[in-house]
Amino acid sequence: MGRVIEQRKTKRFDLKLPLTVVRKSFQPVSSPGETKNVSAGGVLFYSELEAEVGEPIEYIITFPTHSINGGSVNLRCLGKVVRLETNGAEEGGRRLIAATLERYEFLREENQ
Numbered sequence: 001m002g003r004v005i006e007q008r009k010t011k012r013f014d015l016k017l018p019l020t021v022v023r024k025s026f027q028p029v030s031s032p033g034e035t036k037n038v039s040a041g042g043v044l045f046y047s048e049l050e051a052e053v054g055e056p057i058e059y060i061i062t063f064p065t066h067s068i069n070g071g072s073v074n075l076r077c078l079g080k081v082v083r084l085e086t087n088g089a090e091e092g093g094r095r096l097i098a099a100t101l102e103r104y105e106f107l108r109e110e111n112q
Contacts, residue, residue: 010040011039011040012044016034017063019034019043019062021047021049025055025057032047033045038061039101043059043101045096045097045099046096051081056079057079059077060077061077062074062075063075075104079099079101079103081097085097
């Protein structure tokens with residue numbers, strides 16, 4: 001009695017990584033944020049972005065590398081907003097946004 005049944009299909013990883021929303025509802029934006037957790041199916045991130053559930057977004061997650069040149073790997077993702085959490089959102093007024101990860105591609109840095 002009272003047991004919570006996990007309904008997630010993929011494992012979530014608690015990762016704090018830089019994230020930038022670059023397109024919202026097919027319009028260019030530039031809204032920095034930070035991931036709270038990442039899975040194969042989506043991401044939960046902090047942002048000041050005004051968004052609505054169901055809205056398509058494009059975001060870039062930056063993964064640091066441990067190479068000699070100290071570069072990074074950018075993952076460009078397409079998805080949609082599935083949940084917004086504004087109550088109790090910490091981190092300086094930022095809200096939590098959950099988004100799907102429907103398509104992605106790795107981007108090379110121009111200066112590498």
